[in-house]
Amino acid sequence: MSASIKTSSVNFPPEISVNQSLFDTPKCPGIFYQTPARDGNIIRVRIPGGIINTLQLSAIIDLAKNFGDANVYLTNRANLQIRGVREIPSTAVTSLQQVGLAAVIPEIDHIRNIMASPTAGIDVEELINTLPLVRELDNYICSHPELQRLSAKFSVGFDGSGTVAIYQQPNDIKFVAVRDLDGEIYLRLLLGNSTNIVIHQQQCLPVIVALIKVYLMQVNIHTSSKPRFLEVVKNLGTEKYLELVKSELPFVLKRTNIQFDERENKHHHLDIHQQKQLNLSYIGIAINLGKISTSNLQKLGEIADVYGNKTLRLTPWQNILIPDIENQNIFKVKSEIANIGLQISASSxxxxxxxxxxxxxxxxxxxxxxxxxxxLAEYLTSRISLDLPCKIHLTSCSKSxxxxGKSDITLLGATIEKNGLRTEGYNLYIGDLETNFGREIYRNLPSTEISAVVLKILQIYQEKRQDLQETFVNFVNHYEIPTLQKLFNIDHLLTSIFKEVKD
Ligand code: SF4
Incomplete structure (x- = not known):
């Protein structure tokens, strides 16, 4: 009988001596431990920097076809998941290690959460290419098994200040490229919020190592449940934490007087965009709900092999970029993508x-x-054409x-009860004021009414906005909620028996 890897089991290579009490099974899924879900187990494959070559892609496709539900799922950390997994042989894991998709030391695989802007190295506006920093950190993690004592959700993000910003993503430690008053380019440190510390690129790894050291000194490494990195920073206070970090470093941390500059994302992770390299462009492809069939993924890999540089890039918005396409081939690529039913428009x-x-x-x-x-996607696509991108976020509970990020419209799951009957519904939030979800405008809308209500809201926005440049968020933020309710006037759309329970 072949060896197999089952839920929550770990194979330790014989050369690594691991104190089991220090390696409690992480709560997040990984390659070496699957976590159960209603549709089977989940395997999560970490892709540092979100860049995957087509050889690695083939290994993922084989895994999903042979042991999963024949789809691949993109995550909001620009990683990949296989779902519906029952049991996989250890040879399948070994083949992932052989192509560099899994750490050789299993215990640290789950903390290889390293994010970069999906346009790092090709972005026309970036101040620095952060990919060397991603590789340097990944190499460091992969050769330091003691880092297994970090929280399983530990993550680092590098933002080179290009057109596609990732500094808003919820990574523990973030660096954003900035030009300081002396004209030099530095990396600004963010620990949840921005600090005023700026460092040179070559100081990045020592600073991360010092930040980790302080974390490990602050937490009880023998407990199974590790606190999140930012929880420890918050409990200690950022300045006190940084004082301890300083004492671990052989150099002084520079402080800057310039304000942190919030950049708006321009939706350049979708559609065709010129790269900073002459005559080369990348194309960003929308992946419906982050789920792509293995056959479509294989086709994208073939396109990257023929027209690109044999790599794909994953984004935290759960879509895929193909970089390095010669401009003369870009429309050929666009039509090949359309032929498999995928599309690239940011405003669809x-x-x-x-x-x-x-x-x-x-x-x-x-x-x-x-x-x-x-x-909702099918309903809207056949009824409305948007000229500006609109983010609609559906979340079944408030964990989100x-x-x-901030959405234009958020639908938060709710259970509606009436006369002993229960049905699924949503509370609808708009804009980005007051809460993370924006302001609540309707409560307990039955699922059956959601599509018509969202369509009406978008139609009124397109009809009443000041000009074609006014975004949905700017439009709704101008008005009080009662005024918006009057403008949207959705009452006649509510037909289900649960309609009375709305506000
Ligand atoms: S948001 Fe809530 S319901 Fe949705 S996946 Fe996360 S925990 Fe589950």
């Missing part, structure tokens, strides 16, 4: 819809967000796993 309603796993795959879910999102 479907491109802006994101949903968490929902109650079909997650025990915390109370609504089937994926099904709702699919219905699928998307941490």
């Amino acid at each position: 309603p479907q491109s802006g819809i994101v949903a968490c796993t929902g109650n079909q795959g997650c025990k915390a879910g109370i609504t089937d967000t994926k099904a709702m999102a699919t219905i 796993c699928a998307y941490h």
Whole structure:
């Protein structure tokens, strides 16, 4: 009988001596430990920097076809997941290690959460290419098994200040390229919020190592549940934490007087964009709800082999970029992508819809967000054409796993009860004021009414906005909620028996 890797089991290579009490099975799924979900087990494959070559892609496709549900799922950390897994042989894991998709030391694989802007190295506006920093950190993690004592959710993000910003993503430690008053380019340190510390690129790894050291000194490494990195920073206070970090470093940390500059994302992770390299462009492809069939993924790999540089880039918005396409081939590539039913437009309603796993795959879910999102995408796509991108976020509970940024419209799962009957519904939030989800405008809307209501809201926005440049968020933020309710006037759309329970 062949050896197999089952839920929550770990194979330790014989050359590594690991104190089991220090390596409690992480709560996050990985390659060496699957976590159960309603649709089977989940395997998560870390892709540092989000860049995957086509050889690695083939290994992922084989894994999904042979042991999963024949789809590949993109995560909001620009990693990949295989779902519906029952049991996989250890040879499958070995082949992932052989192509560089899994750490040789299993215990540290789950902390290889290293994010970079998906346009790092090719972005026309970036101040620095952060990919060497990603590789340097990944190499460091892979050769330091003691880092297994970090929280399983530990993550680092590098933002080179290009057109595609990732500094808003919820990584523990973030660096954003800035030009300081002396004209030099530095990396600004963010620990949740921005600090005023700026460092040179070559100081990046020592600073991360010092930040980790302080964390490990502050937590009880023998407990199974490790606090999140930022929780420890918050409990100690950022300045005190940084004082301890300083004492671990052989150089002084420079402080800057310039304000942290919030950049707006320009949706350049979708569609065709010129690279900083002459005559080369990249193309960003929308992946409906982050789920792509193995056959479509294989086709994208073939396109990258023929027209690109044999790599794909994953984004935290759950879509895929093909870089390094010669400009003369870009429309050929566009039509090949269209031929497999995928599209690239940032303003298509479907491109802006994101949903968490929902109650079909997650025990915390109370609504089937994926099904709702699919219905909503089809409904909107056939009825409205948007000229500006619009982010619609469906989340089955307030944990908001699928998307941490600000949305135009958020639908938060709810259970509606009336006369002894229960149905799934959503509370609808708009804009970006007051809460992370924006302001609540409707409560307990039955699922059956959601598509018509969202369509009406978008139609009124397109009809009443000041000009074609006014975004949805700017439009709704101008008005008080009662005024918006009057403008949207959705009452006649509510037909289900649950309609009275709305506000
Ligand atoms: S947001 Fe809630 S329901 Fe959705 S996947 Fe996360 S924990 Fe599960």
